[in-house]
Amino acid sequence: MRDIVNTDDEVIGQAEKGEIEEKGLISRVAFVMLHNGRGELLLHQRAATKRAYPLYWSGAAAGHVDAGESYEEAAHRELREELGIETKCRQVGKFYSEADREMVGVFLGSYDGPIKIEEAEVARVEHFSLERLSQEREAMQVTSFVDRSLPMVAEALKVTQDSA
Structure with a gap:
């Protein structure tokens, strides 16, 4: 069960995944970006079997927020499920994706340790500096x-880097 929200991110009800998709309702998503000690972002390539965006590059982890769950709780749950890690992260923004009918909370965390990918969700992971990402973005x-x-x-x- 997920919370249904309006474009102001106010909870207006709850529904199951199928009903949300069928009726085009708006649900919440936590989207996590991780950086390492060199400031590189960890991106993952989604598994080829994913229904949405197969083999597309995405953030470190992402997933729907369950009913009654906070964006932050969902962010930490997704990090555990998809990468097998625990780390602090903070919300750095939020946006509404009209195309996906999702309100997206964006989180940033720091992590340099080992990861264990969930193969059903993730094809591979790689670190990208902002410069490299800018150079390669159009081909990705x-x-x-x-x-x-x-x-x-x-x-x-x-x-973060200016205050270090």
């Missing part, structure tokens, strides 16, 4: 979430 298939979140993440990274 990336989710709209990556495109929409990068300005927020880049600004938060700049602030």
Whole structure:
């Protein structure tokens, strides 16, 4: 069961996944970007078997927010499920994706340790500097979430690096 929200991110009800898709309702998603000690972003290529965006590059982890769950709780749950990790992360922004009918909370965390990918969800992971990502972006298939979140993440990274 997921919370249904309006475009102001106010909860207006709950529904199951099938009903949300069938009726075009708006649900919430937590989208997590991780950077390492060198400031490189960890992106994952979605599994070929994924219904939405197969083999597209996405953030470190992402997933729907369950009914009554906060964006932050969902972000941490997705990091555990998809990468097998625990790390602090903070929300750096939020946007509404009309195309996906989702309100997306964007999180940024720091992580340098080992990861264990969930093969049903993730084909591979790779680190990208912002410079490399800028150079290779046009040749890559990336989710709209990556495109929409990068300005927020880049600004938060700049602030983090300036204060270090």
